[in-house]
Amino acid sequence: MRVLLTGSSGWLGRFLAPALRAAGHTVTGLDIAPGPETHVMGSVASRAVVDRAMGLGIDAVIHTAALHKPDIARYPVSAFVDVNVTGTLNLLEAAREAGHDRFVMTSTTSLMISQAIRDEVNPAAVWLNETTGPLAPRNIYGVTKLAAEGLCRLYAADHGSNPRLACVALRTSRFFPEDDDTHARPSGENLKAIEFLHRRLTVEDAAAAHVMALEKAPEIGFGLFLVSAPPPFARADAEALKHDARSLILQHYPDAADLFAARGWQLPASLGRVYDPSLAAQQLGFRCRTDFAAVLQALRENAPLPFAHDPAYTSPSIAAPKH
Secondary structure (H helix, E strand, O other), X not given: OEEEEEOOOOHHHHHHHHHHHHOOOEEEEEEOOOOOXXXXXXXXXXXXXXXXXXXXXXXXXXXXXXXXXXXXXXXXXXXXHHHHHHHHHHHHHHHHXXXXXXXXXXXXXXHHOOHHHHHOOOOOOEEEOOOOOOOXXXXXXXXXXXXXXXXXXXXXXXXXXXXXXXXXXXXXXXXXXXXXOOOOOOOHHHHHXXXXXXXXXXXXXXXXXXXXXXXXXXXXXXXXXXXXXXXOOOHHHHHHHHHHHHHHHHHHOOOHHHHHHXXXXXXXXXXXXXXXXXXXXXXXXXXXXXXXXXXXXXXXXOOOOOOXXXXXXOOHHHXXXXX
């Protein structure tokens, strides 16, 4: 299949392009920034750019390009609407006109986080899945990604299309390599390791989920899936997670505290939210390969950590022209 991959120069794009080729697909990359996987330079906010890419011969679209939460400090609100909403609309229109039968979009768990969830005012950890709502995104990033999901739903429901354009939106949890811009302690690898308990996946798993979604989209029609490393907890653990997460973690992994301490790390005393990816396992047939147990196993073996951490990573969009 000839796949148009938007955001091909980004962190996900550089892993997704080779994963698609390994699955037998041909990849045409579209991005505002140059990169080894990018063939068409320009913004998805421009219909002319989208049409130019589509004219190269495309059978399906995987749309990962977006302005993200850190971009709020660099771009005006209107740019988020242009890229995240209008850009998605441009691609959906072009895909429908080209007679495609599948479209995959990268969304985000961030749009599920209201200010109250962010501030952890709840007396128990919040259990988050695809049924969580009503949604109240706390910033323009979340607002525009929620709108983009709505466009995918709308186009998948258009029974006038022949063939029908099936759309799958993947709400991925965290997989960025750089340091968190809001948490000072714990930081770096310690924070990322903890997040595999409740809100992180590897970029390799994120790429694999997109390849699976591309394959399964026509039989799904419209699908919205949360994609994250499977947590070891159950919904009944929500109160314990908020008030004594450390003890609960040690029930599942008795040597976790010692393994963390040997590296100068700390286990969390409290977890305020948990992402539940069970629907993706049930309906999409996808489960992340790397979880918290894999992190601990690497620590036991003194092996390389199974996730990327690069404090110096800079998004290619920073150096690219403003939208």
